[in-house]
Amino acid sequence: VGEALDRLVEALGDLARPAHPIGELTTYRVGGPAAVYAEPDTEPALVRVVEAVSGTDVDVLVLGNGSNLLVADRGFEGLALKLGDSFSSIRIDGTTVAAGAGALLPVVARRTAAEGLTGFEWAVGVPGSIGGAVRMNAGGHGSEMAGSLRRVRVVDLHTGEDGVMEADRLDLAYRHSAIAPDQLVLDATIELEHGERARAEQEIAGIVRWRRENQPGGANAGSVFTNPPDDSAGRLIDAAGCKGLRWGSAEVSPKHANFIQADAGGRAADVLGLMAEVRRRVAESSGVWLVPETRFAGFTRAELAELGVGVGP
Numbered sequence: 001v002g003e004a005l006d007r008l009v010e011a012l013g014d015l016a017r018p019a020h021p022i023g024e025l026t027t028y029r030v031g032g033p034a035a036v037y038a039e040p041d042t043e044p045a046l047v048r049v050v051e052a053v054s055g056t057d058v059d060v061l062v063l064g065n066g067s068n069l070l071v072a073d074r075g076f077e078g079l080a081l082k083l084g085d086s087f088s089s090i091r092i093d094g095t096t097v098a099a100g101a102g103a104l105l106p107v108v109a110r111r112t113a114a115e116g117l118t119g120f121e122w123a124v125g126v127p128g129s130i131g132g133a134v135r136m137n138a139g140g141h142g143s144e145m146a147g148s149l150r151r152v153r154v155v156d157l158h159t160g161e162d163g164v165m166e167a168d169r170l171d172l173a174y175r176h177s178a179i180a181p182d183q184l185v186l187d188a189t190i191e192l193e194h195g196e197r198a199r200a201e202q203e204i205a206g207i208v209r210w211r212r213e214n215q216p217g218g219a220n221a222g223s224v225f226t227n228p229p230d231d232s233a234g235r236l237i238d239a240a241g242c243k244g245l246r247w248g249s250a251e252v253s254p255k256h257a258n259f260i261q262a263d264a265g266g267r268a269a270d271v272l273g274l275m276a277e278v279r280r281r282v283a284e285s286s287g288v289w290l291v292p293e294t295r296f297a298g299f300t301r302a303e304l305a306e307l308g309v310g311v312g313p
C-alpha cells in the first residue's frame, strides 16, 4: 500500500495533501487523517486526479459534506477526494435543475423554491451534498432523491470511465443506490414542477421549524440506523432504554434516540462502540438487528463485524 500511495502522491504533484485530517470534514468531527487528500477545484485538476488514481489499487473515499460518515481514529489508508467549490453550481432552466455534486441540499431547496419550483422543499433539512444525497438516496418528509432525480454524471475513479447514468439505472431504494465507493458523482439533473413561491417557502419554513423542535444539535450524522420495514429505529432504540446511553465520548441523544452525539475532541471508536451496543440492546429487547445508515471509512473488517456491515465507504 505504501509504495502505491507514494506513486500516487508523486503523480498528483501539487494536488496531493499527504496526511490530511478528514475527521473534521465530517459532521461528527471525530476521526483521523487520510493518507492522501485531494480537493480538485477545476475540471482539468479533476482529470489529473482521475488519471493518477485509475489503474492503481489505492482505496478511494469520496467525501461529500461528511454528514453521513464516520472516519476511524487511525484515519483512512488511501486517497480521500472532495470536490472543490466550483463543483457546486446550480443552474435552473424551466423545471429542470442541473446541480453540481458539491451543491448543498438546503441551498438547492431554497434556490428552487425561490424560483417558484416545487418538489425539493423536503431537502432543506438534510445537510448533505447532491453527490452524497444521490449515493444515499437521501430523503425525508415523505420524499426522496429518487422522486425527482433524472440522471447523473459519474466518473469511475479506477477505470477513468466518465459517463451519464439515467436514474432508473441507479437502483434507487430506501437509503440505497448502485453508486459504488469508487464512483464519483459529478452532477445531477433534477426535474421539478412549477409551483407557487410563497407556498414552497412556507413549506420550507415549516420543515426547518420541525427539525429544530425534533432533532438534536451538536456533532451528529443524522439517523444512525435505517428504519426496519414498518417500524422506526428511533422507537426501537427508545423502547430498549438507550436514550441518553453513554459510551466514552459518545452519547445517544436524549432528544432523538436514533441520533448519536460525539463530544468535542471525542473518538470515532466510542461512536462505533455505542452503535454496536445500541444494536445489541435493541436485538435483545425486540429481536430486531438494526442496519446502520451511517457509512464507515478506515475501520477494519473485525471492527465493523459487530455492526453487520462490510468495509468500504
Ligand SMILES: Cc1cc2nc3c(=O)[nH]c(=O)nc-3n(C[C@H](O)[C@H](O)[C@H](O)COP(=O)(O)OP(=O)(O)OC[C@H]3O[C@@H](n4cnc5c(N)ncnc54)[C@H](O)[C@@H]3O)c2cc1C
Binding pocket: 027, 061, 062, 063, 064, 065, 066, 067, 068, 069, 101, 125, 126, 127, 128, 129, 130, 131, 132, 133, 134, 135, 136, 137, 138, 139, 140, 179, 181, 183, 184, 185, 186, 215, 220, 221, 222, 223, 295, 313
Ligand atoms: C442533522 C442531520 C440530519 C439529517 N437528516 C437526514 C434526512 O432527513 N434524510 C436523509 O436521508 N439523511 C439525513 N442525514 C444524513 C445525510 O445528510 C445524508 O445521508 C446526505 O445525503 C449525505 O450527504 P453528504 O454529502 O454529507 O455525504 P457524506 O457523508 O460525505 O458521504 C456519504 C456517502 O456518500 C458518498 N458520497 C459523497 N459524495 C459523493 C459523490 N460526489 N459521489 C459519489 N459518492 C459520494 C460517500 O463516499 C459516502 O459513501 C442527516 C444528517 C444530519 C447531520
